[in-house]
Amino acid sequence: MTAQPFLYVVVCAAGIAGDAHKLITAAQEQGWGVGVIATPQGLGFLDTEAIEDQTGYPIRSAWRSPGDPRPLPPADAIAVAPATFNTINKWAAGIADTLALGILCEAYGMGIPTVVMPYVNAAMAAHPAYGRSLDQLREMGVLVGAYEPHRPKAGGGADRFRWEEALELLEGKID
Template identity: 80%
Template sequence: MNELSDQQPRKPFLYVVVCAAGIAGDVGKLITAAQDQQWDVGVVATPQVLGFIDVQVIEAQTGYPIRSTWRSPGDPRPLPPADAIAVAPATFNTINKWAAGISDTLAVGILCEAYGLGIPTAVLPYLNTAQAAHPAYRQSLDRLREMGVLIGSYEPHRPKAGGGADRFRWEEALELLTPEVSE
């Protein structure tokens, strides 16, 4: 008898890359939606977002440590390999660095590698209209689309107003990724 036949099938593994935006504290909504759709989830955080989220709550929800820094050589990998990646909320800074290939944080490094590894990736931008007006942002979105990144439909909010949390559709990342992963 095959030893693997006694094991439960592995659920697909989703990396949620979370960036420092005012709505980042609601990332649990995406984690819950993914778990409801039978994903295992691990969170990769930009260093700045750690002050925006409840690390203990998220780690308890996922069962994995949040990753925000590179591990030392020889240290075990704390997360399984990703079957897909959702970047939510994705800030102006992260989108532009990712499109330019600037791998200065673990989160952006993982995103840059995902392209070469062929990992389906969806991004849900969250920024204001002044940032969205900058030419680098549109160029970055175009480059990400050329790379096969699936881009969500969030409409930027007014500068200095924050907000838009009621219009931010966390589950859209899963809607974008599901056809890619199930092929």
Template identity: 75%
Template sequence: MSEQPGQQAKKPFLYIVVCGSGIAGDVGRLIGAAQEAGWGVGVVATPQGLSFIDAEAIEAQTGYPIRSAWRSPTAPQPLPAPDAIAVVPATFNTINKWAAGISDTLALGILCESYGLGTPTAALPYVNSAQATHPAYAESLRKLRAMGILIGSYEPHRPKAGGGADRFNWEEALDLLTPAVATKQ
């Protein structure tokens, strides 16, 4: 982005879509890393994702309210438009619904619309190995990649074990998105 003399560059804005997962409570790690890298950040949570996060702490960290439900048409827009979106952690349910074009939550509505808007989007899956073997999952990842969605490299964890949180690379979302946003500007 080129700056005119005396003008300050606009800070890029990142939406982090948080899904219902045992590791979702660590989303502050990604928020902090994004802010350190110069991003403004807003969080959009799936309805299930809300129960896995500390909303008050996230709102204090971002300076914005968490979005989880549609607003009325006359209500003000609580977040700036995103320059990029990170779906982290991306659950089995969200990945499959998103790839199928299902828009039954605000988070999925934003994700489905972002494709048409050309918003750079990355997803870091967090699924167990039994879910990962389901044919719909592989097909959904293929569809999302074909749409230009950047998919992270997380290895599925054992079923009923949770786990893998220590290996989950939150910052990979920024690694995937930063070049995509830079080429768009």
């Protein structure tokens, strides 16, 4: 009998971050254990108590102190959803200045299957660094969701963001 696979959901500071429970629910329905890692700014978008009740684990946002126990099991896969312009560009550049980015940068070297679900507006997506960063992540083997950027200053796109696509992209990617 194999152990339950464990998914890290990395949540960034985007307007739809409060809906991360949709991905958690879908993953749990497919038999995943789930732990959430939030960027420091993303933490403020989440209902911490509800997510911790749903997952059974604390949300991680900061480095743990030496000697402290690891609060989450090791990840079998990672889904970054929603992924912001900032996180995508820092990750592709190898900048690990937050726990979330450190985990993402390390995942590459550990061979952990990873999905990124961008949620950016069209003006940010037009910046040349964004396309280069997505290309870099693809070259690293990161699976990229199909979300089309929404209009700037419109606060839109939540209805088109397919949380479950992260799980679809991971199908068959873990042992």
